[in-house]
Amino acid sequence: MFRITPGRRAILGAAVAAALTVSLSACGEESDTSTGTTGSAPSAAADTSLADKVPASIKSTGKLVIGTDSTYAPSEFLDTDGKTIVGFDVDLFNAVGQKLGLKTEWQTAKFDSIIPGVGSGKYNVGVSSFTINKDRMKEVNMISYFSAGTQWAAKTGATINPDDACGKKIAVQTSTVQADDIAARSKKCTEAGKAKITVDQYQAQSDATNAVVTGKDDAMLADSPVAAYAVKQTGGQLALLGDIYDSAPYGYAVGKDQTEFANVIAEAVKALIADGTYKTVLDKWGVAAGAIDAPAVNPAS
Structure with missing residues (x-):
């Protein structure tokens, strides 16, 4: 169910949820304007040494604006209230934000609009189960954090x-x-x-x-x-x-001119691995098989 470039690796249908049936979803047509916050999730302690490395332009806002296609359970999808964005991608990147002393603001977007949105500055980060590949790394910096196959x-x-x-x-x-x-x-x-x-x-x-x-x-x-x-x-x-x-790595997307910030995000993921938060998040969602131990910026593909 990966979409092929420019998607994950294959075209997916609309999100489906049911009581005993699994809330498994796919990449569909979502509004660029809807926003959501996340529910309770594992939290991470702020790391002042990492927070100090956040670029001033981002630090001054106190938050990260994140673009995501919220139709892909268990990575990122809408909760039963139809507006709260949840998933292991969400929990994990919220913890990244906490490490950096920043709040996170999630915005639902069409999948293929996210990387251009990162490039234009609409989003600070794109978090949407992006498979890292050479084409994407020409447009943005990508930080590996998970492996899926x-x-x-x-x-x-x-x-x-x-x-x-x-x-x-x-x-x-x-x-x-x-x-x-x-x-x-x-x-x-x-x-x-x-x-x-x-x-x-x-x-x-x-x-x-x-x-x-x-x-x-x-x-x-x-x-x-x-x-x-x-x-x-x-x-x-x-x-x-x-x-x-x-298998192929998933990556966070940040602006091509934000290499310094990309490196800080990679350090934050490493810190989450070291303190156990990373494992806690993946275990919560049943996706521990995709864990990696060495996040990297623009890894060879």
């Missing part, structure tokens, strides 16, 4: 092998790289004289998840944090299968 999940206790799913029924969200992935796997099955994989495609990831929970499908594959969140939200009915693959 593709992950499989099935009913707890299932013994399905993702590398040999021939003859199985597999759920996937439509128009994602995972849909292409499973189609290629099915082709390999038939070329080897085995039964094809029956691929059930769903507009909403929550529907794909429910198909596995109810037994309609044998397994699913999705963006790794989304799959991990599904396992967490279904109360143990699902379990992850195999390892994450095709």
